[in-house]
Amino acid sequence: xxxxxxxxxxxxxxxxxxxxxxxxxxxxxxxxLVIDLEYVNLLKHEGESIRKVLDDLEHDAVFNEALNAIIxxxxxxxxxxxxxxLLQDVIKVYNMTIAGQKEIPLKAQFVLAYFFEVxxxxxxxxxxxxxxINQLVASDKFKENVQKIAQASFFNLPKDFAEELLMPSILSxxxxxxxxxxxxxxxxxxxxxxxxxxxxxxAEKEVLKTISNKAFKPKVKTQSSVxxxxxxxxxxxxxxxxxxxxxxxxxxxxxAVEELTxxxxxxxxREKEGLKTKQNALHSVFMGPPGxxxxxxxxxxxxxxxxxxxxxxxxxxxxxxxxxxxGYVGQTAMKVDEVVQSxxxxxxxxxxxxxxxxxxxxxxxxxxxxxxxxxRMEDNRENLVVIVAGYPDEMKDFIQSNPGLQSRFxxxxxxxxxxxxxxxxIFKMYATKADFVLSEDASDKMLEIFERxxxxxxxxxxxxRVARNLFEKIIERQASRIVQIPKLTKEILxxxxxxxxxxxxxxxxxxxxxxxxxxxx
Numbered sequence: 156x157x158x159x160x161x162x163x164x165x166x167x168x169x170x171x172x173x174x175x176x177x178x179x180x181x182x183x184x185x186x187x188l189v190i191d192l193e194y195v196n197l198l199k200h201e202g203e204s205i206r207k208v209l210d211d212l213e214h215d216a217v218f219n220e221a222l223n224a225i226i227x228x229x230x231x232x233x234x235x236x237x238x239x240x241l242l243q244d245v246i247k248v249y250n251m252t253i254a255g256q257k258e259i260p261l262k263a264q265f266v267l268a269y270f271f272e273v274x275x276x277x278x279x280x281x282x283x284x285x286x287x288i289n290q291l292v293a294s295d296k297f298k299e300n301v302q303k304i305a306q307a308s309f310f311n312l313p314k315d316f317a318e319e320l321l322m323p324s325i326l327s328x329x330x331x332x333x334x335x336x337x338x339x340x341x342x343x344x345x346x347x348x349x350x351x352x353x354x355x356x357x358a359e360k361e362v363l364k365t366i367s368n369k370a371f372k373p374k375v376k377t378q379s380s381v382x383x384x385x386x387x388x389x390x391x392x393x394x395x396x397x398x399x400x401x402x403x404x405x406x407x408x409x410x411a412v413e414e415l416t417x418x419x420x421x422x423x424x425r426e427k428e429g430l431k432t433k434q435n436a437l438h439s440v441f442m443g444p445p446g447x448x449x450x451x452x453x454x455x456x457x458x459x460x461x462x463x464x465x466x467x468x469x470x471x472x473x474x475x476x477x478x479x480x481x482g483y484v485g486q487t488a489m490k491v492d493e494v495v496q497s498x499x500x501x502x503x504x505x506x507x508x509x510x511x512x513x514x515x516x517x518x519x520x521x522x523x524x525x526x527x528x529x530x531r532m533e534d535n536r537e538n539l540v541v542i543v544a545g546y547p548d549e550m551k552d553f554i555q556s557n558p559g560l561q562s563r564f565x566x567x568x569x570x571x572x573x574x575x576x577x578x579x580x581i582f583k584m585y586a587t588k589a590d591f592v593l594s595e596d597a598s599d600k601m602l603e604i605f606e607r608x609x610x611x612x613x614x615x616x617x618x619x620r621v622a623r624n625l626f627e628k629i630i631e632r633q634a635s636r637i638v639q640i641p642k643l644t645k646e647i648l649x650x651x652x653x654x655x656x657x658x659x660x661x662x663x664x665x666x667x668x669x670x671x672x673x674x675x676x
Contacts, residue, residue: 188285188289189261189262189265189289189292189293190261190262190265190285190288190289190292191285192285193644194262195280195285195288196645197347197643197644197645197648198266198269198270198273198280198347199278199280200645201270201340201343201344201590202269202270202273202274202278204340204590205241205274205337205340206273206274206276208333208336208337208340209236209237209238209241209274211333212237212333213236213237214387214388214389215331215387216385216387216388217329217331217385218237218325218326218329218331220385221325221328221329222235222237222240222325225312225313225316225321225325226240226310226311226312226321235309235310237322238274238275238276239274239309240310240321240322240325241274241322241337241340241341242270242271242274242275242309243308243309243310243321244320244321244322244323244341245267245270245271245274245341245344246267246271246304246305246307247320248320248341248344248345248348248366249263249266249267249305249344249348250305251345251362251365251366252345252348252349252359252362252363252366253348254362255358260351260352261292261293261351262347262351262352263347263348263351263352264292264297264298264301265288265292266344266347266348266351267301267304267305267348268292268297268300268301268304270344271304315374319369319373319374320341320366320369320370320373322337322341323337323338323341323369323370323371323373324373324374327373332588333588335371335585335588335589335623335626335627336588336589336590337370338370338371338589339370339589339590339591339630340589340590341366341370342363342366342367342370342371342630342634343590343648345362345363345366346363346634346637346638346643346648347643349362349363349638350638350640350641350642350643353641353642354641355638355639360638363634363638367631367634371627371631385468385470386454386457386458386461386468386469386470390458390461390462391462392416392458392459392462392463395455395458395459395462396413396416398455399412399413399452399455402448402451403573403577403580403581403584404448404573404574404577404580405447405448405452405570407569407571408448408452408568408570411568412452412455412456412459415456415459415566416459416463419435419459419460419463419465420463422435423463423464435465436563436564436565436566437460437465437540437566438532438540438541438542438563438564438565438566439456439540439542439543439564439566439567439568440542440543440544440550440554440564440566440567440568441453441542441543441544441545441550441568441570442544442545442546442547442550442551442567442568442569442570443544443546443547443568443569443570443571444546444570444572444614444615444616444617444618445615445616445617445618445620446573446616446617446618446619446620446621447570447571447572447573447618447619448570448619449506449544449570450471450473450504450506450544452568452570453471453473453502453504453542453544454471454502456502456540456542457469457470457471457501457502457540460502460540461501465540466500466501466502466538466540467500467538468500468501469500469501469502470498470500470501470502471501471502471504472494472497472498472501472502472503472504473504473506474494474503474504474505474506475505475506475507475510476507476508476510476511476521476524478490478494479491479494479505479511479524479528480511480520480521480523480524481520482520486520487520487523487524487527488523488524488527490524491524491527491528491531492527492531495528495531495535495539498539499535499538499539500538500539501539501540502540502541502542503539503540503541503542504542504544505541505542505543505544506544506545507544507545508543508544508545508550508553509545509546509549509550509552509553510545511524511525511553512525512552512553512556512557522557525557525559525560526559528541529557529559529560529563532563541563541564543564546614546615547569572609572612572616572618573609573618573619574609575602575605575606575608575609576602576605578605578608578609578618578619578621578622579598579601579602579605581619581622581623582601582605582622582625582626583598585622585623585626586626586651589626589630590648590649591630591633591649591650591651592649592650592651593650593651594650594651594652594653596652596653597651597652597653597655597656599653600653600656600659601625601656603659604625604656604659604662604663605622607659607660607663608621608663608666608667611663611667612667613667616666616667617666621666625662625666628657629651629655629656629657630651630655632654632655632656632657633651633652633655636652636654636655
């Protein structure tokens with residue numbers, strides 16, 4: 156049975172190879188080329204940028220596990236990759252944007268053909284002159300092949316995913332760092348296809364809005380309260396420490412982790428020399444507001460423990476109260492056992508752990524979860540590290556609520572709110588990863604927003620999460636602005652202008668919905 160994945164690709168590639176026979180490089184061309192050099196270079200930039208992301212995803216065990224859990228194919232012998240997932244989304248975006256059009260602009264068809272090939276590591280424009288590219292897109296054979304590409308379908312998807320963009324849905328499901336980068340890429344492709352005829356109708360604006368929602372707000376969310384994060388196969392201690400150093404802010408945390416790493420290194424050396432060593436207590440308490448890097452540091456610590464020989468795998472399993480507590484007597488202990496079992500040889504990270512100790516509710520099963528967890532920590536003291544996290548005051552009360560917790564947790568890390576300049580650096584990091592840059596005026600306005608937010612912050616202020624949410628909102632505003640521009644260029648697509656930044660006072664009010672004395676956990 157012919158592989159669906161290769162069917163359209165092979166025919167299109169054969170057509171490209173035969174191009175010399177059907178076009179004449181010396182043929183006269185109109186002065187106004189349909190595909191000019193600037194447009195080709197714009198697509199090349201998009202292709203080169205997204206290939207780097209796809210290469211990283213190829214080696215991401217968590218992504219591949221999530222992908223394999225979702226898709227099914229018509230050919231069990233076919234191995235599917237991240238590029239095929241994104242290619243399926245590009246085809247879907249193309250079909251959404253050209254739906255209902257009697258005559259599809261050649262530029263739009265060229266965008267689909269280009270990314271169909273380049274996502275499979277075949278940039279046919281490298282071997283063709285600009286003249287031949289324009290003769291190519293004008294040929295009936297080209298249009299015929301584009302139609303076949305537009306009908307290609309690689310995967311049989313569950314009903315929940317059928318109407319969504321697959322790659323954003325998967326990355327959102329596993330809370331992946333490249334989620335926004337992929338979403339931005341797909342939206343830019345949609346914009347290029349829509350603007351191929353240099354006009355945008357009201358109906359097309361609505362389609363772009365729909366694609367934006369599918370790219371940045373997929374309906375398919377994480378269904379489990381337990382998330383696992385494996386470590387890269389080519390990971391090293393040097394890579395971990397470099398990543399730690401590159402994190403924005405967290406000065407005191409970085410120093411504490413470096414000191415812990417050095418201490419554990421020396422302990423291993425003393426052990427090899429037959430010298431006495433101090434019993435290593437690796438369980439930790441992370442105290443701080445949300446969005447301050449607690450989960451990120453937990454991942455790095457797990458990898459450090461692995462490379463120093465304290466844990467065999469060093470992976471991170473993240474959960475919360477919902478992942479540990481059941482609604483009936485006896486079931487909570489079973490639930491805790493299942494989660495702990497998945498975290499063995501790695502780190503179990505429990506966010507908002509204080510919610511397990513609800514002293515005012517005698518019928519609550521949170522205390523049962525704590526007792527079950529303490530037992531497993533004792534039984535698996537050689538191959539399990541537990542990190543509990545939450546607000547400072549609540550975490551102190553939590554640890555003091557049970558003598559067993561006090562005896563097992565003696566490493567405390569305090570995470571502070573990010574400063575305005577640090578929030579600005581985080582925002583720019585999101586922008587850079589998604590191929591955006593800020594104009595000087597836009598940067599000044601964003602910094603003022605962060606200064607106001609920091610000044611009025613409360614204990615539940617979202618920090619990096621606020622920066623991420625603002626970035627998502629701003630690139631949507633940027634898209635709405637540039638969709639009115641007749642001819643899109645690489646610079647226009649990438650630049651966030653001052654007009655894209657929402658009004659300062661209104662933004663601050665929207666972020667800080669609750670007054671300080673009204674904040675809940």
